[in-house]
Amino acid sequence: MIATKVNNRLCTPGQVAQLGQRLAPLCRSQSSIAGYPAVLRITAGAHQHQHQSFLSSRSFSTTGTTQLRDFFPASETTFIRRTPPAWPHHGWTEKEMLSVVPEHREPRSAGDWVAWKIVRICRWCTDVATGIGPEQQVDKKHPTTSMSAEKPLTEAQWLVRFIFLESIAGVPGMVAGMLRHLGSLRRLKRDNGWIETLLEESYNERMHLLTFMKMCEPGWFMKTMIMGAQGVFFNAMFLTYLVSPKIMHRFVGYLEEEAVHTYTRCINEIERGDLPKWSDPNFKIPELAVTYWRMPEEKQTMRDLILYIRADEAVHRGVNHTLSNLNQKEDPNPFVSDYKAGDDGHRPNPALKPKGYEREEVIG
Numbered sequence: 001m002i003a004t005k006v007n008n009r010l011c012t013p014g015q016v017a018q019l020g021q022r023l024a025p026l027c028r029s030q031s032s033i034a035g036y037p038a039v040l041r042i043t044a045g046a047h048q049h050q051h052q053s054f055l056s057s058r059s060f061s062t063t064g065t066t067q068l069r070d071f072f073p074a075s076e077t078t079f080i081r082r083t084p085p086a087w088p089h090h091g092w093t094e095k096e097m098l099s100v101v102p103e104h105r106e107p108r109s110a111g112d113w114v115a116w117k118i119v120r121i122c123r124w125c126t127d128v129a130t131g132i133g134p135e136q137q138v139d140k141k142h143p144t145t146s147m148s149a150e151k152p153l154t155e156a157q158w159l160v161r162f163i164f165l166e167s168i169a170g171v172p173g174m175v176a177g178m179l180r181h182l183g184s185l186r187r188l189k190r191d192n193g194w195i196e197t198l199l200e201e202s203y204n205e206r207m208h209l210l211t212f213m214k215m216c217e218p219g220w221f222m223k224t225m226i227m228g229a230q231g232v233f234f235n236a237m238f239l240t241y242l243v244s245p246k247i248m249h250r251f252v253g254y255l256e257e258e259a260v261h262t263y264t265r266c267i268n269e270i271e272r273g274d275l276p277k278w279s280d281p282n283f284k285i286p287e288l289a290v291t292y293w294r295m296p297e298e299k300q301t302m303r304d305l306i307l308y309i310r311a312d313e314a315v316h317r318g319v320n321h322t323l324s325n326l327n328q329k330e331d332p333n334p335f336v337s338d339y340k341a342g343d344d345g346h347r348p349n350p351a352l353k354p355k356g357y358e359r360e361e362v363i364g
Contacts, residue, residue, distance in 0.1 A: 087200045091294045096351060097307040100314040102261045103354030104144040105321055111244060115251035123258055129225060130161045144257050147265050152274035158266055159216045165259065166209035167226045168233050172252045173202030175237040193333035201316055207292055208309050214286035249324035253356060256317035263310035270303045278302035314351045321356025322348060326363065334362035
C-alpha cells in the first residue's frame with residue numbers, strides 16, 4: 001500500500017483532521033499493487049471547497065490523522081544546524097534537461113543480450129507489481145522509446161512506480177563501489193576513480209527516493225515488497241559483479257534506459273494535462289528537492305522536478321554503458337580524469353551519449 005501525506009504549508013493539523021473526516025468519502029481514489037488496493041485520500045486548504053480544487057494540493061496518509069508524520073523531521077541538536085549532502089549536485093540547465101531523449105543501445109554481444117533480456121523481465125515484473133494494466137502499457141515492440149499508451153497512469157500509480165524503482169536503482173552503484181573498494185584493498189592497487197562515480201550514482205538515486213518519499217507514505221505491503229526486491233537484487237548484483245562487471249554495467253545502462261523512458265512518459269502526461277494535480281501551478285514540490293537540485297524559484301513545478309531527475313538518469317545511462325566498454329581492471333574512469341593537452345576534446349559527456357562511449361573514444 002502507498003499513500004500520500006499532509007503538506008503542513010497548506011493547512012494546519014487541525015484542519016487536516018477536520019477535512020479528512022468530512023471529505024474522505026468524496027476524495028478516495030484507488031490504485032493497485034499486485035492486486036492489493038492502495039488508497040489515497042486527497043486533502044486541501046481551508047479556502048478550497050470544490051472537488052477539483054482538492055486535486056491541486058498535497059495528499060495525506062491513510063494511516064489516520066493522529067499518525068501523520070514527517071518522514072525526515074529535522075533533528076534538533078545543541079550545536080549542529082544541518083548536514084549538507086556528501087555529493088552536492090552540480091545542477092542542470094534547461095537546455096541540458098530538454099536535450100534528454102529515450103534511446104536504446106542494441107545488444108552487440110552475448111553478455112549484452114543477457115543483460116537486456118533480464119531488464120525486460122524486470123520491466124514486466126515491475127508492471128505487475130505496481131498495478132500497470134495492459135491498456136496503460138506502451139508498444140511492446142518498441143518498449144524503450146515508445147511513449148504512447150491507451151490510458152495514462154494516475155498520480156498514485158506514478159508515485160508507486162517511482163518509489164519502487166528508485167528503492168532498487170540505488171543498489172547497483174553501491175554494490176559495484178563496495179566490491180571495487182574491496183578489490184583495491186585486496187590487490188593493493190588504485191581504482192583510478194571508479195569508486196567515487198559509482199557511490200555518487202547510488203547517492204543520487206537515493207536522493208530521488210527521498211524526494212518522492214516526501215510526497216507519499218508507503219504502507220506495510222509496499223515496504224515488504226521493497227524489502228524482498230532489494231534482497232534479491234542486491235545478491236544478484238553482488239554475484240554478477242564478481243563474475244562479470246561488464247555485464248552488470250551493461251545491465252545498469254539498460255535499466256537507466258528504462259528510467260529515462262519512464263520519466264519522459266510522465267513528463268508527456270503532465271504536459272498533456274493527464275495528471276491534473278501535478279499540472280496545477282499551486283502544487284508544491286518538496287523543499288528537499290529544491291535544495292538538492294538548486295532549483296530556481298520559477299522552475300519548481302512537478303514537471304521541472306521530473307526533468308531534473310530524468311537528466312540524472314540519462315547520465316547514469318551513459319556512464320554505465322561507457323564503463324561496460326572499458327577494461328574493468330586497468331582503465332581509468334574517463335568521467336573524472338584530466339586529459340592531456342590537445343586531447344581534452346575526448347572528455348566525455350554521458351548525458352549527450354545515450355548509448356555510451358566506445359573505449360577508443362575516451363581512452364585511445
